Amino acid sequence: EDQVTQSPEALRLQEGESSSLNCSYTVSGLRGLFWYRQDPGKGPEFLFTLYSAGEEKEKERLKATLTKKESFLHITAPKPEDSATYLCAVRSTSNDYKLSFGAGTTVTVRA
Amino acid sequence: GAVVSQHPSWVICKSGTSVKIECRSLDFQATTMFWYRQFPKQSLMLMATSNEGSKATYEQGVEKDKFLINHASLTLSTLTVTSAHPEDSSFYICSAPTGGRRKTYNEQFFGPGTRLTVL
Numbered sequence: 001e002d003q004v005t006q007s008p009e010a011l012r013l014q015e016g017e018s019s020s021l022n023c024s025y026t027v028s029g030l031r032g033l034f035w036y037r038q039d040p041g042k043g044p045e046f047l048f049t050l051y052s053a054g055e056e057k058e059k060e061r062l063k064a065t066l067t068k069k070e071s072f073l074h075i076t077a078p079k080p081e082d083s084a085t086y087l088c089a090v091r092s093t094s095n096d097y098k099l100s101f102g103a104g105t106t107v108t109v110r111a
Numbered sequence: 112g113a114v115v116s117q118h119p120s121w122v123i124c125k126s127g128t129s130v131k132i133e134c135r136s137l138d139f140q141a142t143t144m145f146w147y148r149q150f151p152k153q154s155l156m157l158m159a160t161s162n163e164g165s166k167a168t169y170e171q172g173v174e175k176d177k178f179l180i181n182h183a184s185l186t187l188s189t190l191t192v193t194s195a196h197p198e199d200s201s202f203y204i205c206s207a208p209t210g211g212r213r214k215t216y217n218e219q220f221f222g223p224g225t226r227l228t229v230l
Contacts (some may be wrong), residue, residue: 034218043117043204043221044155087154097143097208099219101154 002027002092006102013078013109021073021086021105029093033071035064036087038104044087047073078109113139115207117222124195125230132190132225134161134205140185141207145219146178149202161188161205195229202226 003026013019025033032051036044048057050066057064061082063074073086085106089099114137124130134144142163147155159180160168167180177199179191192199204224 036221041202041224041226043115043206043224046218046220049218098145098157098160099206103154 002090002095002100004088004090004100004102006086006088006105008105009103010106011108013075013107015079015109015111016077018074018076018078020075021088021107023071023073023088023102024069025071025088025090026069027090027092027094027100031091031093033066034089034091034099035062035071035073036089038085038087040085047086075107078107080109080111083107083109113137113207113209113218113220115205115220115222117205117225119225120223121226121228123228123230126196127194129191129193130195130227132192132203132205132227134188134190134207134222136186136207136220139207139209141188142185143208144182144188145206145208146180146188146190147204147206149204149224155204158190161190163188192227195227197229200227200229 005024007022032049034049035047038044048064053068055066061076065072085104087104088102116135118133144161146158149155158173161180161182163182169175182188202224206219206221208219
């Protein structure tokens with residue numbers, strides 16, 4: 001069974017204070033690791049897909065990296081508008097197209 | 112990115128009534144769509160997989176007679192909560208993967224969600 005664990009559960013940052021979120025996963029065979037951003041009362045917004053260890057992707061202040069066991073989402077010089085819950089999900093060879101989600105990390109950035 | 116819409120965005124109903132939620136892929140075709148529910152401060156839980164032209168596949172523990180799913184076209188899936196009760200109150204979200212009939216699913220794009228409150 002696919003397992004996804006995100007840490008920390010919550011993260012409070014000062015504006016400009018860079019940090020990283022962790023997503024550890026256990027799958028039979030990885031078909032993709034996904035990062036989403038979710039604002040309160042909204043559906044998840046797609047950020048990145050990573051497919052193989054060593055891969056990196058960037059979007060504005062966010063950078064996602066992937067190893068064989070975990071992924072990191074780095075937030076560089078965050079702004080208050082980066083406050084959201086960040087969800088990690090995996091798609092595996094055993095579950096074809098289904099996504100298994102982690103519990104999420106809620107990030108709060110104070111001005 | 113691809114756009115997925117949901118309607119309504121929120122609904123309040125009385126216990127015992129049925130509620131229908133629509134999920135549409137606006138700029139791409141989706142032979143498969145997914146329905147999730149999310150309780151406050153929890154992550155998304157997959158309820159069922161909606162397949163165009165065939166029966167939906169339900170996750171373990173999800174009552175298929177209570178949560179009726181219809182995927183009548185390549186751009187529309189509906190979830191009907193039948194005989195709703197207060198414990199069915201939740202945030203329901205649909206998603207659709209790109210890739211179409213080639214089944215090379217890449218990203219999944221989510222709708223904005225529907226907040227259901229059953230009184």
